[in-house]
Amino acid sequence: MARLKVHQDKIDDPEALVAVCPFGSMSVKDGNVVIDDSCRMCLNCVNTGPKGAVEFIVEKKKKPLKKERWQGVAVYVAQVDGEIHPVTYELIGKAKELAGKLHQPVYALLIGSQVQAAAKELQHYGIDKIFVYDDPKLARFAIEPYTAVFERFIKQNKPNSILVGATTVGRQLAPRVAARMRTGLTADTTILDMDAKSTDLSQIRPAFGGNIMAHIVTPNNRPQMATVRYKVMDAAPRQEEISGEIVEKKINEKKLVSNEKIIDIIPKPAEQSIESADVLVAAGRGVKSKAELDQLKELANLLGGQLAGTRPLVENGWIDVRQQIGLSGRTVRPKLIICVGISGAIQFIAGMDNADNIVAINNDPKATIFKSAHYCLVGDQSDIIPQLIADIKARKGE
Structure with missing residues (x-):
């Protein structure tokens, strides 16, 4: 250049x-x-x-990348106080699939303090090697020491690809590591695949507000990195038998020095999360009044579920931002989701299309939501929802 x-x-x-x-x-x-x-x-x-x-x-021409030197698919283990975040198991499942196409190993990187029990738990998920950096100075996340450990792991093991959960920590750590390694990073990836011939990781994610699906590859750099939201991938099943090797690692104490000082950590009160709900009733722009929204709340309660919605309802102040589904909200994977008055824009669909059963109610027979739904009801919600509530109450004997 x-x-x-x-x-x-x-x-x-x-x-x-x-x-x-x-x-x-x-x-x-x-x-x-x-x-x-x-x-x-x-x-x-x-x-x-x-x-x-x-x-x-x-400028001097960059030396050609020797891809054969980069082997394996690694997963960063998201954990707090030794408790592994469930997104990790989803990434392990995807890593095993990707590595299988290359006939290469699966690695896990576990950083923390007193995480031996977590490392042993990971042995039930078919990982080839679990690299553990266990040090009191790593008890709490701090960007500088965690980045140093991550960099050390990459330089010593040269993984072809790295998957990181899009948690609060993952969203900070992955970009810093990618910049440190001068490689690419795709955030909030929804589809991952591996080209067995080129060993390039195919990364697909919605872009420009969900109006296009961006297909991203990093053919000239390694490692290839991607973050993935919780509930997007299928979790690896837990196996009774133990497999894989736990590799305990150390790093120079000077690398663990942080310019940040954590004064205190205050646990948040337990709260309901739409990500963990088995049943969701989601409201869209077609819900015109709070009275109609109250009906949907009643329906959700009768089904033992939670109320959720789209961005316009958050902007109107009708639901909390934590109840929003979609690219700018939460990704959910319930057993049942009932979508009421939702058009079906890709911004919303990307956050719920892995639900087991999708029911859509809309008075427009050409609504895009029907392309993703398993059960489609064309009609006015003001007629359908009250009847549905009455039928459920009758079945319950209320």
């Missing part, structure tokens, strides 16, 4: 140098000559401008 470098100390008349450019790509800002993106690399400024004022630099 080539570029132009301007040496300001060798320019006596900035305006005269700017006039040399036939494409108007040079200008004077704060007394300095700058070159913008419209530069055509004609080199007129180099050849006819003041000697040495503009230098043409050809």
Whole structure:
């Protein structure tokens, strides 16, 4: 790759140098000559401008990537106080699938303090090697030491791909590690696949507000990295037998120094989460009044479920942001979801299309939501919902 470098100390008349450019790509800002993106690399400024004022630099060509040196699919184990976040088991399931196509091993990276029990639990999930960095200084997440440990793991083991759960920690850690390794990162990936021939990881995620599905590959860099939300992938089943090797690792104490100081950690009160609900009743823009929303709450309660909704209802202040489903909300995977008055935009569908049973109620027979639903009811919700509530109450003898 080539570029132009301007040496300001060798320019006596900035305006005269700017006039040399036939494409108007040079200008004077704060007394300095700058070159913008419209530069055509004609080199007129180099050849006819003041000697040495503009230098043409050809950067050294990057050495071809030796992909065969990068082997295996690694999973970062999300945990707090030794309790493993369930997204980890989903990523293990996907990692085993991807690694199977390459006939390569599956690794797990476990960082923390007193996490031996967690490491032993991971042996029930068919992982080849579990790398454990156990140190009191790693008891709580801090970006600098955790990044240092992650970097050490990558440089020593050279995994082909790394999957990280899109948790609060994962969303901070993965970008820092990717930048440290000068590689790419795809956030909130919804589909992952592996090309057995090229060993390139195919990463697909909604982009531009869900209007397109971006297909991303990182053919010239390793490792390949992706974050995945909870409830997007299928969890690996727990096996009775134990397999895999626990590899205990250490890192230089100087690498564990952090400029952050954690003063205290205050546990949040337990709260209901739509991610863990088996039954959801989701309301969309078609719900026109709070009275209709109250009916949906009643339906959710009768079914032992929770109320959820789309972004417009959050913006109206009718539901809490924690109840929002979709790209800018939560990803859910209930046994049953009833979608009422929802058009079916990709922003919403991406957050719930893995539900076991999807029921859609909409008065528009051409509504996009019907393409994703297993059961479709065309009609006005003000007629259907009261009848549904009455039928459920009758069955319960209420």
